[in-house]
Amino acid sequence: MTLREIKSTLSDRLQALEERVQAACRRASRRRDSVTVVAVTKYVTPEVARLLPDLGFLDLGESRPQELWRKAAVLPKQVRWHLIGHLQRNKVEQSLPLVSLIHSVDSDRLLKTLDMEAFKLGTPADVLLEVNLSREPSKHGFPASAVPEIFRELVPFLPHVHVFGLMTMAPLSHNPEHARPVFRELRQLAEQIAKTNQDVGRQGIPELSMGMTLDFEVAIQEGATLIRVGSALFEGLSESPP
Numbered sequence: 001m002t003l004r005e006i007k008s009t010l011s012d013r014l015q016a017l018e019e020r021v022q023a024a025c026r027r028a029s030r031r032r033d034s035v036t037v038v039a040v041t042k043y044v045t046p047e048v049a050r051l052l053p054d055l056g057f058l059d060l061g062e063s064r065p066q067e068l069w070r071k072a073a074v075l076p077k078q079v080r081w082h083l084i085g086h087l088q089r090n091k092v093e094q095s096l097p098l099v100s101l102i103h104s105v106d107s108d109r110l111l112k113t114l115d116m117e118a119f120k121l122g123t124p125a126d127v128l129l130e131v132n133l134s135r136e137p138s139k140h141g142f143p144a145s146a147v148p149e150i151f152r153e154l155v156p157f158l159p160h161v162h163v164f165g166l167m168t169m170a171p172l173s174h175n176p177e178h179a180r181p182v183f184r185e186l187r188q189l190a191e192q193i194a195k196t197n198q199d200v201g202r203q204g205i206p207e208l209s210m211g212m213t214l215d216f217e218v219a220i221q222e223g224a225t226l227i228r229v230g231s232a233l234f235e236g237l238s239e240s241p242p
């Protein structure tokens with residue numbers, strides 16, 4: 001495909017995605033502006049990713065820090081970058097100035113490093129804690145049982161980190177209903193934390209990053225405020241060499 005064809009396909013897919021998000025919000029009696037769509041660009045080259053800001057779409061996500069650096073270097077500065085995958089501590093310093101929200105904070109040590117680097121940078125680090133609710137040991141994230149204690153005993157002592165909410169990945173399945181109990185559990189955990197921790201999220205409503213291509217509609221029903229969508233936008237879109 002030429003870049004021009006890709007742009008036109010992407011424009012159609014963004015429109016179709018927007019319609020599905022609006023319909024899901026209506027069914028859940030939620031306002032459309034309570035859900036942010038993050039376009040996950042990890043499948044495509046910087047040249048293709050840049051078509052999104054060209055089309056007016058600015059929330060982009062990457063799961064690998066180095067790939068985020070590579071794309072951030074060539075995409076417009078207005079892009080709001082979301083880091084959605086594992087961040088090693090030795091990559092914090094270089095990532096922090098580029099990202100608008102880190103969804104995938106998964107250890108005490110990473111939280112402390114983020115606090116230190118955010119202090120050095122002079123700008124707070126906005127983050128979510130990743131929670132491993134599918135209990136797959138291969139997945140990153142805090143066990144749910146550890147999360148209240150982190151909010152109680154660690155977060156208050158990290159003045160340069162703003163923890164806005166929680167993120168999770170549902171177990172891989174072609175049936176979106178399999179994800180529902182996981183999403184519900186994340187929401188309940190966030191509600192429990194918000195009761196004792198007024199600072200979390202915006203105006204007391206914690207952010208919930210959950211839902212991908214196959215299950216974002218269920219996630220919206222269960223309260224997602226950020227959905228991370230890749231394949232629905234980018235499947236099969238690659239540039240043919242000139």
Ligand SMILES: *Cc1c(COP(=O)(O)O)cnc(C)c1O
Nearest residue numbers: 040063084212213228229230231
């Ligand atoms: C790749 C990825 C997504 C997007 O997944 P799709 O199923 O392609 O929409 C969302 N979240 C994370 C953490 C990812 O790594």
